[in-house]
Amino acid sequence: MLGEKKPIIICRCNDVTIEDIINAVETGIDDFEVLRKYLKIGFGPCQGRSCLLLAARIFAKLTGRRIEEVISEYRVRPPIVPIPARVLLAGVIE
Amino acid sequence: MRIIVIGGGISGLFIAYELLKRGIRDIIVIEEKYLSAGGSGRNIGCFRSSFTSPEHVILMKRSIELWLNYRSELGLELKQSGYLWIARKPETLEIFEKLSVFHRNYGIPTRVLSIDEVEHVQPGLNKDIIAGALFDPTAGRMPIFENLVKLYLKLKTLGVIFHFYTKAIRLNSSGYRVKSAITSKGEIYGDIFIVSAGGKGTRELLATVNIEFPVIDETRHPIITEPYAEILKPALIIDWDTPGAPYVTQTEHGGIIFARNIADIPEALLTSHRIDVIGLTIKPIIELLPILKYVNILRYWIGYYETTPDHHPIYGPIYPYENLYVAAGFSGHGLMMGPITGLLIADWVLNGKPSIPIAENLTLERFKIGKLVKEIAIVG
Numbered sequence A: 001m002l003g004e005k006k007p008i009i010i011c012r013c014n015d016v017t018i019e020d021i022i023n024a025v026e027t028g029i030d031d032f033e034v035l036r037k038y039l040k041i042g043f044g045p046c047q048g049r050s051c052l053l054l055a056a057r058i059f060a061k062l063t064g065r066r067i068e069e070v071i072s073e074y075r076v077r078p079p080i081v082p083i084p085a086r087v088l089l090a091g092v093i094e
Numbered sequence B: 001m002r003i004i005v006i007g008g009g010i011s012g013l014f015i016a017y018e019l020l021k022r023g024i025r026d027i028i029v030i031e032e033k034y035l036s037a038g039g040s041g042r043n044i045g046c047f048r049s050s051f052t053s054p055e056h057v058i059l060m061k062r063s064i065e066l067w068l069n070y071r072s073e074l075g076l077e078l079k080q081s082g083y084l085w086i087a088r089k090p091e092t093l094e095i096f097e098k099l100s101v102f103h104r105n106y107g108i109p110t111r112v113l114s115i116d117e118v119e120h121v122q123p124g125l126n127k128d129i130i131a132g133a134l135f136d137p138t139a140g141r142m143p144i145f146e147n148l149v150k151l152y153l154k155l156k157t158l159g160v161i162f163h164f165y166t167k168a169i170r171l172n173s174s175g176y177r178v179k180s181a182i183t184s185k186g187e188i189y190g191d192i193f194i195v196s197a198g199g200k201g202t203r204e205l206l207a208t209v210n211i212e213f214p215v216i217d218e219t220r221h222p223i224i225t226e227p228y229a230e231i232l233k234p235a236l237i238i239d240w241d242t243p244g245a246p247y248v249t250q251t252e253h254g255g256i257i258f259a260r261n262i263a264d265i266p267e268a269l270l271t272s273h274r275i276d277v278i279g280l281t282i283k284p285i286i287e288l289l290p291i292l293k294y295v296n297i298l299r300y301w302i303g304y305y306e307t308t309p310d311h312h313p314i315y316g317p318i319y320p321y322e323n324l325y326v327a328a329g330f331s332g333h334g335l336m337m338g339p340i341t342g343l344l345i346a347d348w349v350l351n352g353k354p355s356i357p358i359a360e361n362l363t364l365e366r367f368k369i370g371k372l373v374k375e376i377a378i379v380g
């Protein structure tokens, strides 16, 4: 509807909105890594390529920190892009 | 009285919570990184009491009762959807029968299932390669970080002080009393010190007061898929007859987690890569549940099983010190033990002994006198 506020999605893979982040910070989450794990920001199929910096910037602003202070533990893990299990089965030698 | 807890994982949090409930107000938790940066944030969130030693069975059964109470007391979430151990070999069912008798003696209603019964618990299993199963309906799983955060926020509101990104580098003692912890951010004084710093963390810190702590962090590599609607009915399915006991669980968010005990360099770096573990881990599980060959593998991560020589935790006072206690070395079961860990350590600190006598078998002394815990069967 016209005039109705639409949710602003920050992490598209896991449907995390800016409100989710604000609420989490308001309830007392004071560490970006904890926030990330709690809301699963960056744990979707893109592993944070589209959301991580955005989320980190919002969190840094809300908590009065610099963005490079809040991103400390983030890692992209293999296999980097999702791969069908049946493909990974090929060539398994015990 | 000021109590210093070193380690901000599930053990440290529940120790702080139990001490608070018994009237201690001055509690400081020191954590090297962020909340639950260790095993507590790297596990797969499952619980059961159907173990193979009286110590584990009795303590885990009580721990699950406490978890269930904490649903209303702390708003935690968990679901008892059961554990299913699959037997490929017919002779394994005899072991399952014995285990089930053992469990029932302690009031845990596990039962052996025929192939057809197994299908009711988990549709889609490959019946051609299965002989039957053992089912524990009281086991289950939980959303880990949601629960950890709820507990943490509660502790903060109740006045527990947390020092994150603060490493305890060594303990400073005088005679048989620990006076302070020297940390990366300065010296912290206290009356009682409790070390719940996981495997390697506990070992290294206790070495600074000349205590040998027999634990080694074994590297594990769980693998998670993209989220799916519910595929797995029980909390956990375990392939008993395949080496490394491969297992699979589905999280509340929908991701399917595969894992298997595959030998790796102990205490390998969290960033080290073992891409070959993916195929090795998913293969036996997909044999059992072929529909899983269609899932997309998203990522794997590294965590450690903080393993002791008898695969049981080390609890209680550290002799000859008067004010030093430990809770570590859970050998891959420390999440589910969280509530009982808190209860037992608070007992030791405030009453000098545990309220559940069998916990006395789990002190560090057992390695000195050679009384290791015995299990009736070893899985995997």
Ligand SMILES: Cc1cc2nc3c(=O)[nH]c(=O)nc-3n(C[C@H](O)[C@H](O)[C@H](O)COP(=O)(O)OP(=O)(O)OC[C@H]3O[C@@H](n4cnc5c(N)ncnc54)[C@H](O)[C@@H]3O)c2cc1C
Pocket: B006, B007, B008, B009, B010, B011, B012, B030, B031, B032, B033, B034, B035, B036, B037, B038, B039, B040, B041, B042, B043, B044, B045, B046, B047, B166, B167, B168, B169, B196, B197, B198, B199, B200, B201, B202, B205, B220, B221, B222, B259, B302, B303, B304, B305, B306, B327, B328, B329, B330, B331, B332, B333, B334, B335, B336, B337
């Ligand atoms: C793949 C995998 C699956 C698992 N699955 C399950 C399961 O389904 N169910 C279950 O019950 N358990 C499971 N576990 C085991 C469980 O995760 C651990 O046993 C449990 O988290 C241990 O909790 P803890 O609080 O004792 O230790 P940790 O969570 O490791 O906490 C110790 C903390 O101490 C900190 N620390 C270390 N050294 C210092 C220092 N010097 N100063 C300050 N802080 C320090 C660390 O940063 C860490 O945060 C699993 C483990 C893995 C790896």
Ligand code: FES
Pocket: A010, A011, A012, A013, A014, A041, A042, A043, A044, A045, A046, A047, A048, A049, A050, A051, A052
């Ligand atoms: S958008 Fe957040 S993980 Fe992909």
